[in-house]
Amino acid sequence: MITFNNVTKTFEDGTVAVDDISFTVKKGNLVTLIGPSGCGKTTTMKMINKLISITSGTISINGNDISEQESVELRRNIGYVIQRIGLLPHMTIEENVSLVPKLKGWKKADYQKKVDELLDMVGLDPQVYKNRYPLELSGGQQQRIGVIRALAGEPPIILMDEPFSALDPISRQQLQDELKLLQKSINKTIVFVTHDMDEALKIADEIVVMKGGSIQQIATPTELIQNPINEFVRSFIGEDRAKRVTKKREELHASTIMEPLVPEQVTGDVPNLSYHSSLQDVARVMLTKETETIIINGEDGKPIGVISHQRLLQELAGIRAGGAQGGIHSNLF
């Protein structure tokens, strides 16, 4: 859990980049910071790993004030993905991915295993890619490495600064899908900076809309579309998008509501479904097989998450885990 408490950042030239903001990022949530350029979204993010210092206020992670922590140590426990990718061109893919584990002093066998595991996860064959150099990969592949490099040290938190905006539209879509699946299956807290509303609506659990250094609105994608708090937020979303996304929401599928896999749940004869199945299919299988849980498989057929009876009902009733938000989805079903 990341908590901002009255955080302000004033740069040396007197510009107030971030003006007295307070908000909380819940554990396991993907929160996007969005706004026009100069709104302070990147500054806000970079204060979390102390790449930018705070002028006043506090940021705490799980209750511990980050100003009391050593920056180098703090950063090793926070994944970091940037728009410019920033792979080290003189190191192989394996060396790049194992950087943080090595800094943290892992044993060789451990980080080698981790590298293979992560490459597999993003669909790049370790035997083929491990010993290649970054410049031998396409932009989309490079950023996949950028993402798994951030995951390699097993940080509970990952910061992403417009990670997909320099990629071609197809790679961008793919990586957004992969990230969403990934986040659901590995349960990381992700702070994601973007200026692209479509991207935010697609991947976020919660969206923080910023303008001129202050927060305009914090809401789930659906809430944001349906109840923009002011004219700025409304215009930032745009009328077309509001209509289009409401429609999209009707096509919820399994991956959007699944929860991280817990090994104990997989024991026994649990039915499997693809991540792309509709919620209707999930409900049907649950009833016909008389089961409480269903395992959700990723593209490669390996299990990536689980949907419980409880979770499905909550979703269909329009209740989000952790609190009732009735009415939000009610018009969809």
Place this chain on the structure above:
Amino acid sequence: MESIQIFFDTIVTRQDLIVERAIEHLYLSFLAIAIAVLISVPLGIYISRKRKMAEFYIGITAVFQTIPSLALFGFLVPILGIGTLTALVALIIYALLPILRNTYTGIIEVDEGIIEAGEGMGMTPRQILLKIQLPLSLPFMMAGIRTATVLTVGVVTLATFVGAGGLGDVIWRGLQSWNNSLVLAGAIPVALMALFFDFVLKLLEKRVTPKGIKS
């Protein structure tokens, strides 16, 4: 045909002188470059971290470079007298700029995205220097050292005027005695040395270029 014969005769009769001066020449070149590297590389790393001062330091070395080499030797004689030391100082001053500028440029040209990623992953400034900035700027540094070496091997011929020896001695004797063969017997080895170092250092430059950034 006859002149070639005379040239070879000159080499044979004067071989002791030529070999001795060639060794002196190499010695002066090596020592000057080694010391210039020891000064320029750390200074280059230092000014890459204080970019406001960088232009000032590079400017100073650039001014040194504009002094005609013969005049530079001349300036130093009243201060340091005659001898090897004077020659060395002049040669070092001359070799500073290419190495300093290339070291500095090599380091600051490293993509900021890479540095930012390094910082964000929790690398210390020292680790960023040793694992990112230096390996990626090494080819630039080597190119600077190559330029400086070729330059120095040529300029060492002037060391004779401050009594520091080198192949310049052979050339100067040839000029004074209207002996063209002797002039060539001094000049050709200098040219060969310059070409040889250029070639060897170019190979080395390729070797130190990290595998992933070779095109």
